[in-house]
Amino acid sequence: MKKRLLSASLSALAVLGLTLSSSLLANERVGDFALLDHQGLFHHMAWYDNHKAVVLLVHTNDSRTAAEALPAFQALKDAHADDFQFFMLNPLGESRDLVSAVAAEQNNDIPVLIDDAQLIAEAMGVRAAGEVLVLDPRTFTLSYRGPVSGLSQALADIDAGNAVSAPELAVTGEAIEYPARDSNMAREVSYTNEVAPILAENCASCHREGGIAPFALNSHTMAQGWSPMIREVLMTKRMPPGQIDPHVGDFVNSLTLAVEDQQAILHWIAQGSQFDGPQDPLAQLTWPETDWAFGEPDLIVKVPPQSIPATGVLDYINVVVPFEGLTEDRWVRASQYIAGDRTVLHHTLNSILPPGSNGRRSFLGGGNADEPSITAYIPGAEPYHEPENTGGLLRAGSQLALQLHYTTTGRETVDASEIGIWFYPEGFVPEKRMSGQCACIFTPTWTNIPPNDPDFEMAQTITVPRDAYLHTFLPHMHFRGKRMRFEAQYPDGSSEELINIANYNYNWQLAYKLREPKLVPAGTKIVATGAFDNSAQNPANPDPDRSVPWGQQSWDEMFFGAVTWQFVDQGPAAEQVAAQ
Structure with a gap:
């Protein structure tokens, strides 16, 4: 320049x-x-x-x-x-x-x-x-x-x-x-041709009638009326939600706005958020009649309704649900969790209990290679679709073990959630399977977060045992979570940053999916490094004077850095994933 x-x-x-x-x-x-x-x-x-x-x-x-x-x-x-x-x-x-x-x-x-x-x-x-x-x-x-x-x-x-x-x-x-x-302010930035398409693609799916956002961007009038708020959330990077460092990796759900899109919106607002017609693209948007992402599911699992009181601290609730209507083994290609009341359901964990199991279950995976992935619910959760020609076998007679975490909101309610499952056509057997591991820290290796520490770091490492394609990264911390980075340390001594969740937000815990799966050699170490803000500057912090232990409730803390991958060789694994 x-x-x-x-x-x-x-x-x-x-x-x-x-x-x-x-x-x-x-x-x-x-x-x-x-x-x-x-x-x-x-x-x-x-x-x-x-x-x-x-x-x-x-x-x-x-x-x-x-x-x-x-x-x-x-x-x-x-x-x-x-x-x-x-x-x-x-x-x-x-x-x-x-x-x-x-x-x-x-x-x-x-x-x-x-x-x-x-x-x-x-x-x-x-x-x-x-x-x-x-x-x-x-x-x-x-x-x-x-x-x-x-x-x-x-x-x-x-x-x-x-x-x-x-x-x-x-x-x-x-x-x-x-x-x-200079270019934008020398002309009129077009609402119809520039701004409305950006809002439609990046905002309106949540900001719509019945959506999860607090107001609907369904017309120019609404966009103009909310333009001061739109400017504020773009300037502070509060929206789009869950956005990550755009300089690291390429993800299909990074939720970041392109530089040109940010400039167009803010310069349009600076010009008075004018309408240039004749049609209003936001007013013409239509949405599916149901929330199911892939059409009507082949199987719907109804989670037993849970009565949630107005106040109090609720223990985790464990339920086991049969896959009613499943009469034969089927290969799963997609699943979606729809919360009955997302204001109280914070997250779920689940695992498959195979036919004839003794009821033992792990909510952190570790099942057989053919086990299907049935998506859990987390804040900001999206429907899950397996990569092409990839899936797991759901066997007739299996059950779904669920762990439900609720938070009270000041009013009584009932959460009646549903899980939709989509199968591959009968007789089709996908050739590939997904795997993965969590870089997790539990007690007794957990180190309490010191009081009033604004940037307390933790790190954990997992090892990919065979040549594999990395697919997704999922961070999980609680109220004090500040950031998390994933780095690949390769067997030849080189290293590479894979993703930087620079501004972790407890309300949006997304599984970030690489646009193109990344090949890593056997023995690659994935290091997840996270930081916690236990200071009074963190507005979500319940008590900055507290030494914070590991715990299931949100005022305690967790450290999970989950990675999913697909082995290049889809034959039986000779090694087990090693967690360090």
């Missing part, structure tokens, strides 16, 4: 070629936001509201001005780290590898937030590399913008509880250009 060296102040907007809408003055509101840094770590500005301010140095890979400002910025960070949170901001969305390389060359230990879509830099009116911005993480207003030379006095004023005496100073540095903003 072409840059030009300039000297600018906020009063010289015409010289900069910027509009008032994109150049905030000090003490104007930016709004909350979140970004990933150059190491893939998630940073939400509201999380830092226990600091007096967030301080950002605008930095680009080849900026001489920013490089010259860095030593002074680092010195101020070292002097004020207890009260202020320091970041660098890359407003160009430059390559993470290159940003990391430059940070290493400059001996920089300050996190570099990378603004892939340039929307955060645009919202703050970033003008030039080397510029410093000071943000109040409680009001999300700017209290200072200018060169690093004026930062010391600004921090002293804030530290003393005073207004910044010189909140706006001239900046000299390489100008930051915004090609997407």
Whole structure:
């Protein structure tokens, strides 16, 4: 991107070629936001509201001005780290590898937030590399913008509880250009042709009548009315739900919006969320009459209704359900769990009890290779369909053992859930089977999470015993879960990051599916590393002063990192999956 060296102040907007809408003055509101840094770590500005301010140095890979400002910025960070949170901001969305390389060359230990879509830099009116911005993480207003030379006095004023005496100073540095903003704001972003299709594809399946989301995006009127909320959840990465680090792996359900889609939506909102007709694509959307994902199931398992009281702590409920109507062995290709009342059903675990079994069951797998996969229920769960020509055999006379976890909501209710199962055609035997393992930590190897620890890490390793294709990754923690990463350590000594769930959310525990299965050699170690936030900054934390043990209830904690794979050789396994 072409840059030009300039000297600018906020009063010289015409010289900069910027509009008032994109150049905030000090003490104007930016709004909350979140970004990933150059190491893939998630940073939400509201999380830092226990600091007096967030301080950002605008930095680009080849900026001489920013490089010259860095030593002074680092010195101020070292002097004020207890009260202020320091970041660098890359407003160009430059390559993470290159940003990391430059940070290493400059001996920089300050996190570099990378603004892939340039929307955060645009919202703050970033003008030039080397510029410093000071943000109040409680009001999300700017209290200072200018060169690093004026930062010391600004921090002293804030530290003393005073207004910044010189909140706006001239900046000299390489100008930051915004090609997407300039292009979009020079025209009318089309609701009909651009924005509505994005909302239809990424939002409306949940935000619809009868959907799991709190309002329906079923018309332009609704999209326009909710546009401030849409802007907020995109800026903070709260929606789409369960989104992961887009720089690691390629997943069919990453739920991340493309950079161009984010820009189109937010620039449309900035233009007043206008309707350009003549038709409203959202109003024309239709949805299936039933929630079954693959048509009417071949078999429906009715889970015994459970009466849930208004209040109290409920023990896990164990039930065994027959596969009524199953008169012959059938190969399973898909399954779906539909909760009767998803406001109280938190999750389920299940296992197959084969005909004539003694009733012993494991809710963590470990059955025979032909055993079918019957999907459980987890927050954000999606219907499960086996990969092509893959399946398991459900034998007549089998039963389904279920473990049900409920949470009370203040009202009595009854949960009557159903599980739909779809079979392959009679006589068809799929050639492939799925396998997998959980990188889990249980007692007595569990280490309690210390009180008030904002970033307590745990790790566990599993070994893939034979050449295999990796398919999915599923993290599971409770209220204090913060992030989880999966890394492959190969027998030749090399390693590769497989997925980065940078902002784990207890409400959306998804099994992330690779778009193309990944081949790994026998002996590959999969390391799952997770972190817990047991601090008061975690709004979901029940008690930050508690040393947190392993436990089944949500106020205790768990660590599960499940991986599924398909062996290249589909013959009988000679080895067992080793958990370390």
